Amino acid sequence: MTSGPCTTAPRADFWQAEHDNAELRLQSEGITLQHFDVTGGRRSEAKLDASLVNRVSECEQKLKAHQEAILRFRAYKSLFDMIHPEELVELNVDDVLYFNVRGADKAEVD
Numbered sequence: 001m002t003s004g005p006c007t008t009a010p011r012a013d014f015w016q017a018e019h020d021n022a023e024l025r026l027q028s029e030g031i032t033l034q035h036f037d038v039t040g041g042r043r044s045e046a047k048l049d050a051s052l053v054n055r056v057s058e059c060e061q062k063l064k065a066h067q068e069a070i071l072r073f074r075a076y077k078s079l080f081d082m083i084h085p086e087e088l089v090e091l092n093v094d095d096v097l098y099f100n101v102r103g104a105d106k107a108e109v110d
Helices: 010-029 050-082 093-098
Strands: 031-038 041-048
Touching: 010 031, 010 050, 041 050, 050 093
Parallel strands: none
Antiparallel strands: 031 041
C-alpha cells in the first residue's frame, strides 16, 4: 500500500468497511419476524433493529462527507500542482493532515 498525500483515503476506507459490516449485520441480525394468528389465518410483522438501521445511516453520512472531502482536496492538490513551487500558500489543519506535511503526525500541541 502506498502512503502519502492523495494516494489513500483511510477515513473513507474505514467508513466504507463500517458501512459494509453494518449492512451485513442488519441483513443477518436486524430483522425480526413476528407472526400473529388472526381470524381466518395468520399475519406477519417485520421489525428492524433501530440501532443497526441508525448505524447504517451514520456510516452513509460519514462516507458521503469523506468522499466530498476527497473531491475538495483533489481539486486543491491540482491547484498546488499548477502554482510555482516557491509560492506561499496558507494551510489549515485539515490541509496539513490531508497532504501529510512532514512531521504533522509528530507535532506537539502547546
